[in-house]
Amino acid sequence: MSRLLEVESLRVEYAAGRMRRTLVSDVSLHVDRGETIAIVGESGSGKTLTARAIIRLLPTGVEATAKRMALDGADILSLSAREAGGLRGNRISMIFQDPFTMLNPVLRCRGHLEEVLRNRAKPLRRSQARADAIARLAEVGITEPGAADRYPFQLSGGMRQRVGLAAALAGDPELLIADEPSTALDVTTQAEILELLKSVQRARGMGLVLITHDLRVAFSVADRVYVLYAGSLVEVSDADALQDEPLHPYSLGLLLSEPATEFKQAQLLAIDGSVPAPDDVATQCTFAARCRWSAPQCVAAAPPLREVGPGRESACVRLEEIRGEMTAVRREVRTALLEPAAQAGTAPFLAVRDLAKVFSGQRGGVVRALSGVDIVVGPGESVGIVGESGSGKTTLGRCLVGLETPTGGAIEIDGIDATSYAKLSSADRARLRRTIQIVFQDPYSSLDRTETVGAALREVLAVNKYPSDRIASRIDDLLVRVGLPVGYAKRRPAALSGGERQRVVIARTLAIGPKLIVCDEPVSALDVSVQAQILNLFRELREELGLSYLFITHDLAVVRQVVDRVYVLYRGNVVEQGPVARVLDEPRHEYTKRLISSIPRAAA
Amino acid sequence: MTATAASSFRGSIIGHSGLRRLPSAFTTVAFIIVFVVVFLAIFGRFLQPYDPAAQDLFHTSAPPSSDHWLGTDGLGRDILSRLIAGAGAAITGPFVVAITGLIAASGLGILSGYMGGTIDLVIQRFVDFMFALPGLLIAIVVVGVVGGGYWLAVLVLSLLNFSGGVRILRGAALEQRALPYVEAARTLGVPRRRIMYRHIWRNISPIVFANAALDFALALVALSSLSYLGLGTSPGEPEWGRMLAENQPLLFSNPVGVLAPAIAIVLFATSVTVIGDWFYDRFSFSGRTGR
Numbered sequence: 001m002s003r004l005l006e007v008e009s010l011r012v013e014y015a016a017g018r019m020r021r022t023l024v025s026d027v028s029l030h031v032d033r034g035e036t037i038a039i040v041g042e043s044g045s046g047k048t049l050t051a052r053a054i055i056r057l058l059p060t061g062v063e064a065t066a067k068r069m070a071l072d073g074a075d076i077l078s079l080s081a082r083e084a085g086g087l088r089g090n091r092i093s094m095i096f097q098d099p100f101t102m103l104n105p106v107l108r109c110r111g112h113l114e115e116v117l118r119n120r121a122k123p124l125r126r127s128q129a130r131a132d133a134i135a136r137l138a139e140v141g142i143t144e145p146g147a148a149d150r151y152p153f154q155l156s157g158g159m160r161q162r163v164g165l166a167a168a169l170a171g172d173p174e175l176l177i178a179d180e181p182s183t184a185l186d187v188t189t190q191a192e193i194l195e196l197l198k199s200v201q202r203a204r205g206m207g208l209v210l211i212t213h214d215l216r217v218a219f220s221v222a223d224r225v226y227v228l229y230a231g232s233l234v235e236v237s238d239a240d241a242l243q244d245e246p247l248h249p250y251s252l253g254l255l256l257s258e259p260a261t262e263f264k265q266a267q268l269l270a271i272d273g274s275v276p277a278p279d280d281v282a283t284q285c286t287f288a289a290r291c292r293w294s295a296p297q298c299v300a301a302a303p304p305l306r307e308v309g310p311g312r313e314s315a316c317v318r319l320e321e322i323r324g325e326m327t328a329v330r331r332e333v334r335t336a337l338l339e340p341a342a343q344a345g346t347a348p349f350l351a352v353r354d355l356a357k358v359f360s361g362q363r364g365g366v367v368r369a370l371s372g373v374d375i376v377v378g379p380g381e382s383v384g385i386v387g388e389s390g391s392g393k394t395t396l397g398r399c400l401v402g403l404e405t406p407t408g409g410a411i412e413i414d415g416i417d418a419t420s421y422a423k424l425s426s427a428d429r430a431r432l433r434r435t436i437q438i439v440f441q442d443p444y445s446s447l448d449r450t451e452t453v454g455a456a457l458r459e460v461l462a463v464n465k466y467p468s469d470r471i472a473s474r475i476d477d478l479l480v481r482v483g484l485p486v487g488y489a490k491r492r493p494a495a496l497s498g499g500e501r502q503r504v505v506i507a508r509t510l511a512i513g514p515k516l517i518v519c520d521e522p523v524s525a526l527d528v529s530v531q532a533q534i535l536n537l538f539r540e541l542r543e544e545l546g547l548s549y550l551f552i553t554h555d556l557a558v559v560r561q562v563v564d565r566v567y568v569l570y571r572g573n574v575v576e577q578g579p580v581a582r583v584l585d586e587p588r589h590e591y592t593k594r595l596i597s598s599i600p601r602a603a604a
Numbered sequence: 605m606t607a608t609a610a611s612s613f614r615g616s617i618i619g620h621s622g623l624r625r626l627p628s629a630f631t632t633v634a635f636i637i638v639f640v641v642v643f644l645a646i647f648g649r650f651l652q653p654y655d656p657a658a659q660d661l662f663h664t665s666a667p668p669s670s671d672h673w674l675g676t677d678g679l680g681r682d683i684l685s686r687l688i689a690g691a692g693a694a695i696t697g698p699f700v701v702a703i704t705g706l707i708a709a710s711g712l713g714i715l716s717g718y719m720g721g722t723i724d725l726v727i728q729r730f731v732d733f734m735f736a737l738p739g740l741l742i743a744i745v746v747v748g749v750v751g752g753g754y755w756l757a758v759l760v761l762s763l764l765n766f767s768g769g770v771r772i773l774r775g776a777a778l779e780q781r782a783l784p785y786v787e788a789a790r791t792l793g794v795p796r797r798r799i800m801y802r803h804i805w806r807n808i809s810p811i812v813f814a815n816a817a818l819d820f821a822l823a824l825v826a827l828s829s830l831s832y833l834g835l836g837t838s839p840g841e842p843e844w845g846r847m848l849a850e851n852q853p854l855l856f857s858n859p860v861g862v863l864a865p866a867i868a869i870v871l872f873a874t875s876v877t878v879i880g881d882w883f884y885d886r887f888s889f890s891g892r893t894g895r
Contacts (some may be wrong), residue, residue: 389798401791433793440784448785450806505788512792 687776817880
């Protein structure tokens with residue numbers, strides 16, 4: 001196989017005035033013709049910037065330098081902006097994460113392709129361009145007649161991502177860069193898109209660079225994997241070999257913090273802390289501060305990548321010493337916890353009967369978000385609601401806490417009729433608030449960014465009539481309770497990482513002392529290594545405070561780890577329910593089976 | 605190991621950086637101008653070389669000289685002194701208009717956006733009605749009929765001005781209302797008034813202040829226009845718009861007499877707008893990290 005792309009010592013910096021900040025340091029990689037590589041890393045690792053430097057689409061103020069960058073042996077580093085523009089779309093293409101904003105809303109599907117097709121060397125006749133566009137849409141699985149003439153808003157996310165892919169392929173590129181192409185999609189669609197990418201790549205024999213935060217996605221598609229951490233490579237390996245045995249503590253951590261779907265882990269391994277800024281760790285092992293095997297030699301100098309096996313490179317200086325221990329840790333984390341049988345017989349704490357919610361649209365259209373949903377949660381029980389976007393799971397959670405009023409059915413929480421919050425007396429409303437609370441998905445916008453953490457907690461305590469002389473000590477308790485230093489009370493949300501913000505949100509919820517917490521996708525906006533921290537926190541809180549959870553999520557692995565019983569929601573209906581082990585191991589409903597089979601796994 | 609770069613390139617999606625950096629020098633100048641005007645409004649009386657009302661009928665319409673830096677007007681009054689004396693009127697009136705606008709727009713706009721329903725409907729129809737009124741024309745008529753005066757003009761402008769702000773802040777509040785931090789506050793039992801006027805207001809405050817700066821500049825121009833038409837300040841009072849009108853006949857003998865107040869109005873109004881813009885850019889929370 002010949003080298004298609006070669007990048008040597010790529011460095012990406014942000015420069016504004018005299019300030020310079022390293023974003024990517026010294027990354028070397030290559031892609032052979034017909035090969036798929038994956039660049040894996042958490043947010044802030046520099047994976048997207050690496051790809052954007054290759055295709056020359058860096059944001060303003062960001063500069064890239066490299067020793068060498070060549071496509072098919074020819075230098076592409078010294079190309080002018082205009083020449084680089086000629087490269088884009090024709091020899092190198094890119095598809096992006098968000099299929100909802102990637103397409104131009106006023107252009108028909110085929111328009112996106114025709115634009116590229118007619119822009120090529122030979123001018124095409126209109127009719128020919130149209131025929132060509134339709135043929136190319138067929139390549140990505142859009143065969144339905146008339147689909148080519150639809151506008152993006154008439155298509156589902158998966159369909160849009162297909163159109164985006166077809167447009168990226170319209171210039172017949174030799175190299176395709178896919179930046180988290182499946183992350184914004186539902187699980188079942190995700191699997192289809194990855195499958196499609198793989199098959200298109202094989203059929204065309206092109207090079208594919210897949211950027212992802214999800215090792216499982218990388219294993220299912222890529223031949224080789226580059227693991228990026230804080231702007232530098234920590235491990236390069238064949239995908240299969242990496243899956244068998246990661247040779248860097250970070251890769252191991254990343255692999256292990258991915259919760260298992262097959263069984264309930266005795267303990268979820270979390271990597272403490274969060275990703276540092278590259279400049280702060282420039283002269284040491286970037287992972288040292290979070291590594292359990294960190295030793296003086298790790299912080300003495302920045303360890304370069306070195307060959308540690310056939311086709312394998314690792315930046316760990318202590319690899320030989322700790323290899324045995326790493327394997328042991330992996331075995332330990334993979335031990336299953338015996339799943340307790342769901343308790344029965346106790347009076348339900350939360351009972352939802354025949355719940356319906358209909359949204360009426362502006363032009364008389366109606367959307368049935370929920371119809372005839374029955375759900376029961378016992379005291380101290382953790383119950384999961386699983387479903388994809390549009391299944392009504394979020395609407396259900398919002399009805400429970402009074403953010404929406406259901407159009408039918410009944411909700412009873414701890415003996416109070418909570419069907420319509422507006423009809424309750426203010427005393428009952430206050431009692432309900434102290435009983436049921438909600439944690440939202442996005443920790444970034446769940447906090448008022450103008451006030452400090454302490455002020456946010458104080459407010460909740462004060463409005464709920466907590467004795468004012470004990471508020472200060474209660475704030476400290478709450479912060480400690482969720483694993484944050486007491487000093488964080490003085491910080492504003494901007495100074496916190498995503499995981500820390502979610503801890504603050506949980507602390508704020510606990511301030512009110514609820515018995516049941518509705519968790520609406522509480523970890524899906526977080527990095528994998530942080531997800532495990534938060535899931536562990538949820539587990540601990542439940543053990544210590546006897547909380548009940550209603551866990552709303554699309555992620556079956558999350559469900560497996562924190563939930564006793566699960567309801568599967570599909571288009572506003574409960575299609576299956578039961579103990580989590582039973583539902584995930586022996587699904588009965590067609591839809592549940594499809595959900596489970598779409599979890600990304602390594603190619604056999 | 606540091607790589608000696610063979611070649612490098614920059615991000616190249618539109619050279620936006622050049623545009624962004626320009627205002628900082630720009631803003632500094634704007635700050636200096638506003639500072640000078642404020643300073644003159646407060647301490648101007650000690651700096652005026654002459655009494656702004658003192659007439660010197662032997663030296664009328666004189667061009668700039670070492671005695672009169674900006675020359676004299678048709679009644680022989682020192683133009684520099686009158687310009688300095690006019691700084692007060694250039695600030696107080698527009699400031700009152702901007703502050704009343706800020707309070708009314710914040711109060712009604714956030715209420716309208718957050719509450720929705722009937723309250724929203726009533727406020728918005730009211731705003732629509734206010735929009736339909738030809739503002740300056742009404743000001744001219746009212747001030748003309750009632751009989752002029754600076755503060756009457758300020759009052760009329762204050763009443764006619766705030767409806768635009770209500771609309772802008774309603775939109776901003778509407779956007780905030782759907783954010784999880786607001787919904788969290790609701791489920792946590794934070795009172796409505798506190799959600800609206802503490803949380804939402806603080807989050808949209810860059811828009812509030814930028815809008816107030818714009819109101820200030822518009823009010824300055826509107827008040828000057830009224831004075832120019834002889835409807836604002838009473839005759840003889842040093843006010844930039846009035847000076848413009850009074851000195852118009854001097855265009856050929858002492859053009860500085862007309863140009864100086866005109867330039868003062870334009871520079872001051874522009875500077876305030878620029879600062880409003882800067883404030884908005886500086887304090888807007890953009891992006892998820894909100895740095």
